Amino acid sequence: MQTAGVATTSWQERLSPELFGLRAGAIWIASLVLFSVTGGALLRAAEPVEAVLTEEKPRVPNIVLFFADDLGYADLGCFGGAAGVTPNLDRMASEGIRFTDFHVSQAVCSASRSSLLTGCYSNRVSIQGALGPGSKTGLALSEDTIAELLKRSGYATAIYGKWHLGDDPGLLPAAQGFDDYFGLPYSNDMWPFHPTAKNFPELPLIDGTDVKIKAVTPEDQKNLTRWYTEHAVDFIDKHADSPFFVYVPHSMPHVPIYASKDFEGKTGKGLHADVIAEIDWSVGTILKKLSDEGLDDNTLVIFTSDNGPWLSYGPHAGSAGPLREGKGTSWEGGTRVPFVARWPGKIPAGKTCDALTGTIDLLPTLVQLVGGQLPERKIDGKDIGDLLFAKKMDWDEPRTYYYYWIGELQAVRQGDWKLHFPHTYRTVAGEVKEPGQPAPYREEKIELALYNLAEDLGEKENVASKNPEMVRKLELQAEVMRNELGDSLTGKMPAAARAAAMVKKKKD
Numbered sequence: 001m002q003t004a005g006v007a008t009t010s011w012q013e014r015l016s017p018e019l020f021g022l023r024a025g026a027i028w029i030a031s032l033v034l035f036s037v038t039g040g041a042l043l044r045a046a047e048p049v050e051a052v053l054t055e056e057k058p059r060v061p062n063i064v065l066f067f068a069d070d071l072g073y074a075d076l077g078c079f080g081g082a083a084g085v086t087p088n089l090d091r092m093a094s095e096g097i098r099f100t101d102f103h104v105s106q107a108v109c110s111a112s113r114s115s116l117l118t119g120c121y122s123n124r125v126s127i128q129g130a131l132g133p134g135s136k137t138g139l140a141l142s143e144d145t146i147a148e149l150l151k152r153s154g155y156a157t158a159i160y161g162k163w164h165l166g167d168d169p170g171l172l173p174a175a176q177g178f179d180d181y182f183g184l185p186y187s188n189d190m191w192p193f194h195p196t197a198k199n200f201p202e203l204p205l206i207d208g209t210d211v212k213i214k215a216v217t218p219e220d221q222k223n224l225t226r227w228y229t230e231h232a233v234d235f236i237d238k239h240a241d242s243p244f245f246v247y248v249p250h251s252m253p254h255v256p257i258y259a260s261k262d263f264e265g266k267t268g269k270g271l272h273a274d275v276i277a278e279i280d281w282s283v284g285t286i287l288k289k290l291s292d293e294g295l296d297d298n299t300l301v302i303f304t305s306d307n308g309p310w311l312s313y314g315p316h317a318g319s320a321g322p323l324r325e326g327k328g329t330s331w332e333g334g335t336r337v338p339f340v341a342r343w344p345g346k347i348p349a350g351k352t353c354d355a356l357t358g359t360i361d362l363l364p365t366l367v368q369l370v371g372g373q374l375p376e377r378k379i380d381g382k383d384i385g386d387l388l389f390a391k392k393m394d395w396d397e398p399r400t401y402y403y404y405w406i407g408e409l410q411a412v413r414q415g416d417w418k419l420h421f422p423h424t425y426r427t428v429a430g431e432v433k434e435p436g437q438p439a440p441y442r443e444e445k446i447e448l449a450l451y452n453l454a455e456d457l458g459e460k461e462n463v464a465s466k467n468p469e470m471v472r473k474l475e476l477q478a479e480v481m482r483n484e485l486g487d488s489l490t491g492k493m494p495a496a497a498r499a500a501a502m503v504k505k506k507k508d
């Protein structure tokens with residue numbers, strides 16, 4: 001296992017000569033010579049160094065990571081959605097790779113984000129559900145995030161969008177490795193205009209660690225997608241000559257959905273499609289900026305979502321296509337999300353990968369890609385670089401994956417086989433009375449149920465009684481994780497979970 005490094009050296013020094021070192025070394029020697037002959041005229045010495053540096057772009061990749069909120073499996077054209085709504089994402093897929101069996105750890109905002117940024121099942125880092133305003137918990141500062149690990153490799157880092165891993169000032173992105181932040185601290189529906197919950201305080205918009213807007217208005221919400229995009233473009237502009245990591249967790253299309261003036265009514269397919277079209281515009285605008293800066297073939301761009309569609313919102317929710325159910329469940333419609341990655345010259349064009357993968361895999365993949373050091377403590381994700389670059393199309397052995405909902409281990413997967421343990425889940429039980437209002441949910445129960453997703457993607461036919469050996473095998477696999485991260489369905493306490501951050505009570 002690799003150990004965590006104390007990163008005091010610059011990324012140029014830490015990288016291999018093939019990547020940058022030879023060039024950087026030559027510049028460094030040249031500046032030393034200049035410095036000595038001019039007797040300390042540092043400013044004069046710096047000029048030619050700057051000129052040489054800008055001649056050639058650094059060769060470790062920049063990384064842009066889009067993370068849409070509640071965007072469903074079938075909300076993009078390239079995943080079976082309506083034609084013409086997502087031309088930029090469809091182009092990105094045709095120039096790169098789609099992953100069709102890519103999952104979040106839990107189908108809800110905060111838990112999902114904790115996994116993306118730490119490479120762990122959310123139960124390992126003890127982040128559950130969707131944290132509310134003034135939450136007493138957040139992601140522990142002792143966890144290594146993707147941003148912190150890339151920063152140690154010399155990356156400039158930024159987040160433009162929704163954070164949702166603790167809104168206490170000490171738990172905001174600046175404390176988790178992000179140099180810059182502009183966005184909402186939690187979900188855009190946690191505000192006084194919520195259709196059913198009436199106790200939410202004013203929704204702030206944060207710039208760095210300061211409150212930029214004290215009470216976000218509906219007019220402000222219309223601008224969120226555009227504002228996040230403009231900040232990302234500015235950041236790329238400022239850091240075009242050094243490696244950067246830009247994380248764009250869009251607030252949309254989480255309800256309440258809003259599009260800017262330019263996009264309202266644009267698709268002719270309803271407001272939800274307009275909102276998706278504006279997110280697609282955001283992707284296209286950032287891709288254009290990368291191209292304008294000559295960074296196209298040196299930037300890995302990834303697009304995915306934090307969980308499936310919030311189906312009770314009817315016309316304001318997206319679609320999970322052929323998958324069962326949506327957000328808030330362990331059915332495929334909750335956890336399986338679209339995933340598109342593009343890196344011209346590195347990722348072959350027009351590929352599709354159906355290997356079982358997930359957001360937990362991004363941290364180890366990205367950190368190893370840039371020659372960084374993995375966290376010292378255990379993570380759950382695997383490096384999927386060979387799958388991403390289409391060097392292989394599947395795992396050598398069927399992978400085991402765990403579907404938790406809060407503390408319940410609701411299902412376990414190995415290869416195409418998915419076993420649900422008896423549990424309750426929510427399903428829509430009525431009509432939406434008016435757009436923006438949710439329909440009611442009712443609780444349903446599922447007994448022990450085995451599905452073969454290769455033959456039954458919609459999880460309709462329980463084949464447990466026909467495959468007792470597979471049921472037994474998956475039950476044994478489940479027991480392995482119960483012993484580590486616990487399972488409230490069977491009363492098993494977590495043995496290897498790490499604590500979340502606890503906000504200290506302020507003195508009056």
Ligand SMILES: [Ca+2]
Binds near residue numbers: 108
């Ligand atoms: Ca979400």
